[in-house]
Amino acid sequence: MKLILAIIQPSKLDDVKAALSKVEVVRLTIMDVQGFGRQKGQTEVYRGREISVNLLRKVQLQIAVNDEFVQPTIDAIIEGGRSGGEGQLGDGKIFVLPLDDCIRIRTGERGPEAI
Numbered sequence: 447m448k449l450i451l452a453i454i455q456p457s458k459l460d461d462v463k464a465a466l467s468k469v470e471v472v473r474l475t476i477m478d479v480q481g482f483g484r485q486k487g488q489t490e491v492y493r494g495r496e497i498s499v500n501l502l503r504k505v506q507l508q509i510a511v512n513d514e515f516v517q518p519t520i521d522a523i524i525e526g527g528r529s530g531g532e533g534q535l536g537d538g539k540i541f542v543l544p545l546d547d548c549i550r551i552r553t554g555e556r557g558p559e560a561i
Contacts, residue, residue, distance in 0.1 A: 447545040447558055448516050452507040453479065454527040454538040459505050462526035466509075469518040473561070475508040484535055504538065510545055512558045 454462055459476070466474065480501035511519050520540055529537050550560040 447548060447561060448511055448513065449543045449545045450507070450509045450511060450516070450519055450523075451541040451543065452509070452523045452527070452538060453481070453504050453540075454507065454523070455529070455536065456503055456505045458527045458529075458537075462507070462523055465522035465526035466519065469515070469522045471509060471511065471515060471519050471522065473509070477506045477508070479504050479506045483539070502536070510548055510561050512561055516542065 452462075456478075463474075466472070480503055482500060482502050507523070509519055520542070523540055527538055547556060548558075548560040549556050553560075
C-alpha cells in the first residue's frame with residue numbers, strides 16, 4: 447500500500463479527478479494548501495501598489511492505493527495536472543510514501559481490503 451500526495455494547480459483539479467476516474471481511482475481527500483517552489487511566489491499590483499505574494503494557492507490530493515494502482519494513479523495525475531504538452535513551472539509535485547496500515551473504522555478491516 448502507498449499514500450500518494452499530489453500538489454497541483456487548483457484550476458487542474460477537475461481534469462485530475464476525471465483522469466483518476468478513468469483508471470478507477472475514486473477515493474481521495476482534497477485540501478486547499480499554500481506554498482511555493484521554484485516559482486518563489488509572484489508580484490501583484492493591489493490598489494496601485496506592488497506587493498509580493500510569497501505563498502501561492504494549490505490543491506493537495508491524498509490518495510491511498512494498493513500497490514497495483516500506484517503507477518496508474520501517478521500517470522493519471524500527470525495527465526490531468528500538466529499544463530500543455532510539455533508542462534509548465536508550477537504544475538506541481540507527486541510524492542509516494544509507504545503506507546504501513548489502513549483501518550476501515552466502520553468494519554475494522556485492515557490492510558489492502560480497507561482501502
